[in-house]
Amino acid sequence: MTRDAYERRMERAAAAAAAAGLDGLIVTPGPDLGWLCGYQVTAVTERLTALVLTPGARPRLLVPALERPDAEASPGAGALAVTGWGDGADPYAELAAWLDPRGRYGVSDSTWALHLLGLRRTLPESGYGALSEALPMLRAVKDAYEVERMAAAGAAADAAYDDILGLPFAGRREREVAADLSRLLIRHGHSQVDFTIVGSGPNGANPHHEAGDRLIEDGDMVVLDFGGLKDGYGSDTTRTVHVGEPTAEERAVHDIVREAQQAAFEAVRPGVACQEIDRVARRVIKAAGYGEYFIHRTGHGIGVTTHEPPYLVEGEHLPLVPGMCFSIEPGIYLPGRFGVRIEDIVTCTETGGRRLNTTGRELAPVR
Numbered sequence: 001m002t003r004d005a006y007e008r009r010m011e012r013a014a015a016a017a018a019a020a021g022l023d024g025l026i027v028t029p030g031p032d033l034g035w036l037c038g039y040q041v042t043a044v045t046e047r048l049t050a051l052v053l054t055p056g057a058r059p060r061l062l063v064p065a066l067e068r069p070d071a072e073a074s075p076g077a078g079a080l081a082v083t084g085w086g087d088g089a090d091p092y093a094e095l096a097a098w099l100d101p102r103g104r105y106g107v108s109d110s111t112w113a114l115h116l117l118g119l120r121r122t123l124p125e126s127g128y129g130a131l132s133e134a135l136p137m138l139r140a141v142k143d144a145y146e147v148e149r150m151a152a153a154g155a156a157a158d159a160a161y162d163d164i165l166g167l168p169f170a171g172r173r174e175r176e177v178a179a180d181l182s183r184l185l186i187r188h189g190h191s192q193v194d195f196t197i198v199g200s201g202p203n204g205a206n207p208h209h210e211a212g213d214r215l216i217e218d219g220d221m222v223v224l225d226f227g228g229l230k231d232g233y234g235s236d237t238t239r240t241v242h243v244g245e246p247t248a249e250e251r252a253v254h255d256i257v258r259e260a261q262q263a264a265f266e267a268v269r270p271g272v273a274c275q276e277i278d279r280v281a282r283r284v285i286k287a288a289g290y291g292e293y294f295i296h297r298t299g300h301g302i303g304v305t306t307h308e309p310p311y312l313v314e315g316e317h318l319p320l321v322p323g324m325c326f327s328i329e330p331g332i333y334l335p336g337r338f339g340v341r342i343e344d345i346v347t348c349t350e351t352g353g354r355r356l357n358t359t360g361r362e363l364a365p366v367r
Contacts, residue, residue, distance in 0.1 A: 006076030023103035024054035030110030038076035149233040154356035157235035160184035178211035197225035204339035238343035260284035268353030
């Protein structure tokens with residue numbers, strides 16, 4: 001990313017804030033800060049760091065004085081006015097000088113309450129709202145550069161899945177298979193592993209099961225859900241595998257989930273409301289008699305974090321827009337027995353959906 005690219009992002013964010021009726025944005029360390037200006041804080045501390053974006057003004061970044069050299073060396077620094085504040089000074093007074101005392105600002109979701117309360121004490125007539133609520137589309141629509149980074153992360157996760165299929169499952173603990181997945185994600189270029197869910201047998205009926213000490217047995221369905229960050233962008237994929245030969249019921253449930261996932265994918269096109277993708281997947285599963293066992297939303301946005309807006313869930317009226325990237329991951333969870341989930345990351349294009357995960361969605365056998 002170049003300085004000019006970061007400058008365009010900040011200009012677009014400031015303009016979007018104005019269109020939303022805000023006087024500006026206050027962005028503290030977290031995914032929004034790195035995405036907007038390229039400054040990645042390596043260790044978030046109680047010392048205030050804040051980027052201020054206001055329409056028509058040069059972006060300003062307030063950092064602790066000891067971290068100023070790193071801020072000024074960041075890729076977007078040339079588009080910023082960087083100010084350092086020293087220990088013993090009041091950073092909220094410094095920040096307040098850049099703001100309208102009665103203004104209303106969008107604040108990044110990761111802002112510490114400590115800092116927001118400090119700012120409110122300094123500017124008691126100011127107002128604040130969550131950035132993700134005020135500007136839900138800020139990071140939702142990816143440009144071509146970002147989509148290709150997403151595709152590369154998806155390909156790396158796919159390679160990890162292909163490799164795990166060749167390793168033994170039966171007689172090993174879930175946490176051992178999870179460790180294999182982590183190792184394989186790193187081997188294929190991930191810098192960060194965010195999660196490795198391995199839910200075997202009845203544990204697969206818990207969508208967010210924490211891989212534990214259960215021994216995987218012959219005859220188990222196993223839900224594998226894993227992802228992280230590669231070159232700053234996220235991967236997230238789920239496949240369900242089977243140790244040995246599945247029963248007719250297990251195969252049928254898997255086929256229903258696969259049909260639901262395919263139907264939801266085929267429904268992706270510009271202008272379709274996010275909730276409609278959820279409805280399409282849910283209709284398939286309900287028609288098959290398993291509606292009560294699909295217990296979560298159909299998908300979530302993904303980008304520089306593995307979960308972000310938009311969300312594919314009932315009540316989300318935001319329309320799909322070319323460049324949006326999101327998961328499609330319906331599932332069926334039978335308590336005490338087994339679970340099935342199939343997940344791909346999909347990007348909306350001008351003509352429909354493009355899958356960023358390309359591994360097979362059939363019920364894969366493992367040993």
